Amino acid sequence: MKNKYVSQLSNCFRQQANLEIASQQQAYMKGKFEYFGLKSPVRKELQKPFLLKSSLPDINELTPTIKELWTQPQRECQYFAQELLFKYHRQFEVRELVLMEFMVTEKSWWDTVDFIASNCMGRYFMLHPEQTKNVTRRWMDTGNMWLQRSALLFQLKYKNHLDTDLLEEYIPKLLGSKEFYINKAIGWALRQHSKTDPNWVLEFAARTDLAPLSRKEALRLIA
Secondary structure: OOOHHHHHHHHHHHHOOOHHHHHHHHHHOOOOOEOOOOOHHHHHHHHHHHHOOOOOOOHHHHHHHHHHHHHOOEHHHHHHHHHHHHOOHHHOOHHHHHHHHHHHHOOOOHHHHHHHHHHHHHHHHHHOHHHHHHHHHHHHHHOOHHHHHHHHHOOOOOHHHOOHHHHHHHHHHHOOOOOHHHHHHHHHHHHHHHOOOHHHHHHHHHOOOOOHHHHHHHHOOOO
16 A cells, blocks of 8 residues: 555554444445445544545545555445545546546445445536536446446436436436346436426336336335
8 A cells, every 4th residue: 555645544444443343334235345344424533634625635646546545445445535536526627537437337336336426427517517418428338337327327416407308318228127226226316306307207207118116216206
């Protein structure tokens, strides 16, 4: 571990490690990742000094810092990395988008992908709306489930600014998918928008052959 910032953070987490909690967390995540055994409130308290403005890495060091955090075996390091990335959301440029794509496609699982998509990618496209269609269409064409999920979820916090044309374009392309996380994301995106425009969601669901899971999730708040 070469990065002093990452090393200090990891040592801080390690000092409060709890093997019993780590075992429970690892079981919950189906053994995909190792853990220090820090519950979220504990981790957030421990990492506070590292997220102070005076402690943050220079933005030019952000990519190597996050990539080193991403190589750490303990999942808490990836949780911290995505929150570190969000601290720079007002400065996002293309290099940060490339970094987000790396984070989504490496050590991929819902617990990081959903945060990155709805918070970081969502903010990026707010800053650079002219790139939205080209980039998210590319994600759809990759066939990568997690990039496709991101294309569905990056607008979760857009409310009245959500582009329904993108949902109209992307959801039909994914109909018939056997992937739980795709069908769940379709339903989630529609359910979230139903808080803003329930009539549009009802109309779209009525004319679209959604998977049962997607339909159930989409209409949950309306029904």
